[in-house]
Amino acid sequence: xxxxxxxxxxxxxxxxxxxxxxxxxxxxxxxxxxxxxxxxxxxxxxxxxxxxxxxxxxxxxxxxxxxxxxxxxxxxxxxxxxxxxxxxxxxxxxxxxxxxxxxxxxxxxxxxxxxxxxxxxxxxxxxxxxxxxxxxxxxxxxxxxxxxxxxxxxxxxxxxxxxxxxxxxxxxxxxxxxxxxxxxxxxxxxxxxxxxxxxxxxxxxxxxxxxxxxxxxxxxxxxxxxxxxxxxxxxxxxxxxxxxxxxxxxxxxxxxxxxxxxxxxxxxxxxxxxxxxxxxxxxxxxxxxxxxxxxxxxxxxxxxxxxxxxxxxxxxxxxxxxxxxxxxxxxxxxxxxxxxxxxxxxxxxxxxxxxxxxxxxxxxxxxxxxxxxxxxxxxxxxxxxxxxxxxxxxxxxxxxxxxxxxxxxxxxxxxxxxxxxxxxxxxxxxxxxxxxxxxxxxxxxxxxxxxxxxxxxxxxxxxxxxxxxxxxxxxxxxxxxxxxxxxxxxxxxxxxxxxxxxxxxxxxxxxxxxxxxxxxxxxxxxxxxxxxxxxxxxxxxxxxxxxxxxxxxxxxxxxxxxxxx
Numbered sequence: 198x199x200x201x202x203x204x205x206x207x208x209x210x211x212x213x214x215x216x217x218x219x220x221x222x223x224x225x226x227x228x229x230x231x232x233x234x235x236x237x238x239x240x241x242x243x244x245x246x247x248x249x250x251x252x253x254x255x256x257x258x259x260x261x262x263x264x265x266x267x268x269x270x271x272x273x274x275x276x277x278x279x280x281x282x283x284x285x286x287x288x289x290x291x292x293x294x295x296x297x298x299x300x301x302x303x304x305x306x307x308x309x310x311x312x313x314x315x316x317x318x319x320x321x322x323x324x325x326x327x328x329x330x331x332x333x334x335x336x337x338x339x340x341x342x343x344x345x346x347x348x349x350x351x352x353x354x355x356x357x358x359x360x361x362x363x364x365x366x367x368x369x370x371x372x373x374x375x376x377x378x379x380x381x382x383x384x385x386x387x388x389x390x391x392x393x394x395x396x397x398x399x400x401x402x403x404x405x406x407x408x409x410x411x412x413x414x415x416x417x418x419x420x421x422x423x424x425x426x427x428x429x430x431x432x433x434x435x436x437x438x439x440x441x442x443x444x445x446x447x448x449x450x451x452x453x454x455x456x457x458x459x460x461x462x463x464x465x466x467x468x469x470x471x472x473x474x475x476x477x478x479x480x481x482x483x484x485x486x487x488x489x490x491x492x493x494x495x496x497x498x499x500x501x502x503x504x505x506x507x508x509x510x511x512x513x514x515x516x517x518x519x520x521x522x523x524x525x526x527x528x529x530x531x532x533x534x535x536x537x538x539x540x541x542x543x544x545x546x547x548x549x550x551x552x553x554x555x556x557x558x559x560x561x562x563x564x565x566x567x568x569x570x571x572x573x574x575x576x577x578x579x580x581x582x583x584x585x586x587x588x589x590x591x592x593x594x595x596x597x598x599x600x601x602x603x604x605x606x607x608x609x610x611x612x613x614x615x616x617x618x619x620x621x622x623x624x625x626x627x628x629x630x631x632x633x634x635x636x637x638x639x640x641x642x643x644x645x646x647x648x649x650x651x652x653x654x655x656x657x658x659x660x661x662x663x664x665x666x667x668x669x670x671x672x673x674x675x676x677x678x679x680x681x682x683x684x685x686x687x688x689x690x691x692x693x694x695x696x697x698x699x700x701x702x703x704x705x706x707x708x709x710x711x712x713x714x715x716x717x718x719x720x721x722x723x724x725x726x727x728x729x730x731x732x733x734x735x736x737x738x739x740x741x742x743x744x745x746x747x748x749x750x751x752x753x754x755x756x757x758x759x760x761x762x
Contacts, residue, residue, distance in 0.1 A: 227347075229288040230274035231267040232296055238266025238706070239339060240303050243311030245699045246710040247670045248717045248726050249318040252331040255311065256338025258713045263339060264346045265709070304336060311335075317697050322670075322725045409438040409472065409509075416446045423466045423492050431488040438471035438533050440509035445469050449517055454525040457753070465520040466492045466528035472509065472535070478549070481532045482556040486564055494528030495565065499741075500574040501529045502561050504554040504587035509533030512581050514758045515606070515733040519579075521754055522734075522741050528574070532557055534587070547586065547613065554580065554587025562591075562601060576601070577740070581608040582673055582727065585665075589616045595640045599661040604740040608666045608729050612677040617665060628652075630686040631669045631693045645669060645693060647735035662740050666732055669693020672714035673727050680708035695725050730760055 242262035243255070250258070278285060312332050319326050418434045419427045424445045426434035437445065445467045454462035470485040494500060501519055503511055511531050520527055534553035558578065565573055578598075580588030585607035592598045594616065598605055610617040620641050624633035635641045637656045641663040644651045651664070667674050669692060675685065684702040687693075692700070701707075718727030734755050738746070 227267075228271050228274065229292060229296060231270035232300075234270030234273070235263040235267035235343070236296075236300050236303060238269075239263040240307040241703065241706045242339075242710070243307040243314075243335075244701070244703075244706070244710070245311075245314035245318060245697050246707075246714050247672050247675070247696060247700070248714045248721060249315050249322065249324060250713075250717065251327060252334040253338055254713075254717070255315075255332065256335040257342060258710075259335060259339035260342025260346070262706075262709060263343045265705075267343075267347065268350075308332070308336060314697065314699055317699070321695060321697060322721055324722060409440075411439055412442050413439065416442055418442075419446050421464065423464055425467065425469045425485075425488050425492075429491070431491060432468075432470055432474050432484060436471045436474040437469055438473065438509050440505070440511065441469040441471040441533055443513075444511045444516075444531065447513065449520055449525070451525065454521065457521060457750075457757075458524055460524075463497075463525040465523075465525045466494045466497060467516075468492060468494060468528065468530040469511075470532040472533045474532075478532075478534060478552040478556040479560075481534075482553075482560040485530050485532050485557065486560045489528060489530045489561070490564065492528070494530065495568060495574060496572075497526055497528045497574050499523045499527040499577065500561070500565070501527060501577045501579055502558050502588075503529060503531035504550065504557065504578075504580040504584040505531055505533055506582050506584050507535040507550070509535070512579075512608075512729075512733065514730055514760070515579060515581065515608070515737070517758055518734045518737045518754065519577075519741075521757075522737050522743050522746070524743075530557070530561060547583070550583045550587035551590045554584075554589070555591045558588070558591035575603040578602055578605040579607075581729065583611065585610040585617070586614045589614055592616065594619070595636070595663065598663050599640050599659065603661055605663045606666070606733075606736050606740060607664070608733070608736070609671055609673050609727050610665060610667065611673055612675060620665075629690040631667070631690070641665070643667060644736075644739075647732050647739060651739060664736055664739055666729055666736055668695060668725060668727070668729070670695040670721075670725050671727050672711050672718050676711050676715060678708070680711060681705055731755055731758070734758060 239259050239262055242259040312329060315332070316326050421427055422429035424430065425432040426437050426442065426445045434442065448465060448467060449457075451462055451464045454465075466489070468485055468489045470481040470488070472481075475481040475484050489495070499519070501516070503516065505511055509532075511529075516529050519529065532553060534549045562576070565576055578588050578591075580586070588605065588607060589610075592601070598616075607614075607617070612618070620635040620643075621630055621633050624630070624635050625637065628634035632645055632652065633643050634653050635643075638651075638653045638658060639656070640659055640661065642651050642658065643665045645666070645668055647664070647666060651658075669687065675687060677685070679685070680702075682704055688700065688702045688707075692698075720726070721728055723730040724732070734751060738751060
């Protein structure tokens with residue numbers, strides 16, 4: 198890579214053991230400015246972020262960070278020489294010795310501090326620490342990845358040289374160098390951002406689409422006409438996808454609900470349209486609403502519209518909490534728009550989530566609004582992660598949410614959610630970004646611990662309520678390209694209790710650190726990261742406010758919905 202923008206000329210090896218021969222002086226194939234910046238970036242990659250990491254994953258992050266630093270160092274040195282009009286110079290043996298001495302101390306200190314910070318994060322989240330041995334693998338993995346990626350860059354340099362040699366036969370040497378460099382850079386960009394990235398996304402989509410043809414063990418087609426995929430349903434069982442089949446085939450039975458409430462309960466209605474159930478979002482939504490009407494969903498007391506995560510997953514704890522709190526007198530409708538994992542969908546599936554959320558709610562609302570006012574079910578909306586983004590898109594603001602629904606629960610919202618950003622950016626003065634207060638909490642409120650009182654506790658909360666659940670340690674919520682160059686409020690203001698004090702904002706570094714946290718969001722205990730298990734009960738309780746409900750019932754329901762380890 199450095200050959201594309203200039204590199205130091207070769208110098209004769211110094212006498213002595215240090216440069217016994219060119220074959221042993223492997224470091225002479227690297228530039229010293231690039232090595233210094235690579236070292237800085239590698240050390241900074243050990244600084245703490247939102248979530249804990251194991252040794253191998255830390256090595257992966259550190260290796261990529263070092264490559265990015267090396268590229269920036271090489272480019273910066275070349276730019277400085279161009280402006281200073283100075284030729285490249287080979288670094289002295291003493292300079293390389295100084296670098297290796299500093300590198301050994303800096304990396305050792307970074308490794309020790311990094312392990313200490315990781316232990317602090319794990320302790321704060323109640324996670325066991327894997328020990329020092331695994332973390333010692335991080336430097337070796339980082340070094341291996343660094344050399345592999347630099348080797349790939351050298352391959353591109355060789356390609357540029359070959360192209361330059363061919364072009365020099367037809368055009369001037371300067372034009373040939375510029376053209377070959379630009380051509381290789383453009384080809385690399387197109388491969389990485391287009392062919393490779395799109396290919397990986399397409400491969401992931403196809404692979405996960407195959408998983409949609411499978412069914413989890415113990416899941417069977419429902420016989421009840423109140424479920425999609427049943428013999429009476431308009432939606433065939435085989436088109437529901439893996440997560441859709443899980444949704445319609447599971448959930449509390451009438452016996453479960455009756456025993457919990459110690460009174461006769463109804464069987465809840467569950468309706469779902471899979472990705473293969475119809476060709477596009479609008480027709481999937483129409484099919485789901487027709488199946489909802491067939492099952493009698495508009496005759497229930499409560500109706501919930503759920504926008505799924507990317508894979509079509511409907512959060513089981515949330516919908517079951519809704520059914521228990523409503524005594525089964527409920528109908529839930531949802532549909533799938535993608536096959537990808539939640540954290541990956543956040544990056545690439547925003548358009549499909551928007552289309553699905555708007556199409557489904559609009560289709561439900563159009564049918565719901567034609568009912569006589571005294572016969573309409575109470576209409577609620579739910580979305581988690583990218584589902585919250587899709588769920589928001591059907592509404593223009595807080596008043597629209599209040600006028601067209603009886604309440605909404607949005608969990609773990611990504612930073613690019615339109616309404617979430619509006620509510621947060623325009624929050625009342627003095628309220629922090631990790632738990633903002635919007636217009637005295639008259640309609641919209643935020644909570645990181647819904648089992649506690651939801652602020653502002655002294656202000657009235659209207660009949661139609663909107664509640665956002667978010668964790669200060671959730672990378673899905675805080676990831677944003679703006680982290681590259683701007684310090685966010687959540688690191689400027691008092692931070693959440695699940696984020697260690699050592700987390701600071703650094704240009705470029707913080708963005709990369711939070712990006713690396715994205716796939717780890719579900720690898721932490723409930724109540725941290727992107728795991729909201731157990732908090733849905735309290736969230737729905739704040740919105741539904743069922744009559745005759747007690748603290749004992751809340752404790753029993755939390756225990757019942759607690760996932761088995």
